[in-house]
Amino acid sequence: GQQVQQSPASLVLQEGENAELQCNFSSTATRLQWFYQHPGGRLVSLFYNPSGTKHTGRLTSTTVTNERRGSLHISSSQTTDSGTYFCAIVQVVGQLTFGSGTRLQVYA
Amino acid sequence: EAAVTQSPRSKVAVTGGKVTLSCHQTNNHDYMYWYRQDTGHGLRLIHYSYVADSTEKGDIPDGYKASRPSQENFSLILELASLSQTAVYFCASSDGWGGYEQYFGPGTRLTVL
Numbered sequence: 001g002q003q004v005q006q007s008p009a010s011l012v013l014q015e016g017e018n019a020e021l022q023c024n025f026s027s028t029a030t031r032l033q034w035f036y037q038h039p040g041g042r043l044v045s046l047f048y049n050p051s052g053t054k055h056t057g058r059l060t061s062t063t064v065t066n067e068r069r070g071s072l073h074i075s076s077s078q079t080t081d082s083g084t085y086f087c088a089i090v091q092v093v094g095q096l097t098f099g100s101g102t103r104l105q106v107y108a
Numbered sequence: 109e110a111a112v113t114q115s116p117r118s119k120v121a122v123t124g125g126k127v128t129l130s131c132h133q134t135n136n137h138d139y140m141y142w143y144r145q146d147t148g149h150g151l152r153l154i155h156y157s158y159v160a161d162s163t164e165k166g167d168i169p170d171g172y173k174a175s176r177p178s179q180e181n182f183s184l185i186l187e188l189a190s191l192s193q194t195a196v197y198f199c200a201s202s203d204g205w206g207g208y209e210q211y212f213g214p215g216t217r218l219t220v221l
């Protein structure tokens with residue numbers, strides 16, 4: 001079945017440092033979506049990214065579908081970036097499959 | 109922005125009891141989904157629906173039923189709650205299947221004792 005692997009599983013940064021989160025998937029996906037989960041549990045969609053690179057604020061999402069990988073770059077991290085980041089792939093038949101997440105802790 | 113609400117936001121249930129989780133969306137979306145999240149893991153699809161009065165099984169449907177009485181409402185039903193169903197449950201909606209972005213509700217934290 002579909003496999004979505006995220007790395008690293010956890011990451012600790014000092015405020016101001018950059019972060020690179022990776023997402024690799026085992027089969028061809030039609031879409032990749034990045035989510036941020038607040039420490040309290042709320043899930044927020046960050047990027048809905050068919051292919052290529054998208055930017056919003058300090059976040060950059062890059063997806064290379066034919067290489068089955070995606071990445072999320074966070075520049076100049078802030079303590080409010082702390083939480084868990086998930087990537088999820090949309091399969092050909094429409095299934096949304098999530099990775100296990102990257103837990104980010106940014107300290108001042 | 110898409111609006112998906114869930115009720116209750118948290119619930120404690122007893123083993124063997126019946127639990128109903130509700131989801132309401134005001135986006136005029138055809139598709140609705142129920143996911144569960146276990147601590148430290150990603151979300152997994154339980155049931156989904158693409159039209160009122162019809163539901164489909166997702167990846168982990170065992171122990172769960174779903175009901176879609178209208179386009180706006182989608183319920184998840186645990187007829188006989190078990191300890192293993194302790195999790196956070198998320199509802200989502202989308203305008204279509206596959207190539208459409210899914211919008212998530214705030215989640216319901218269910219504890220089965």
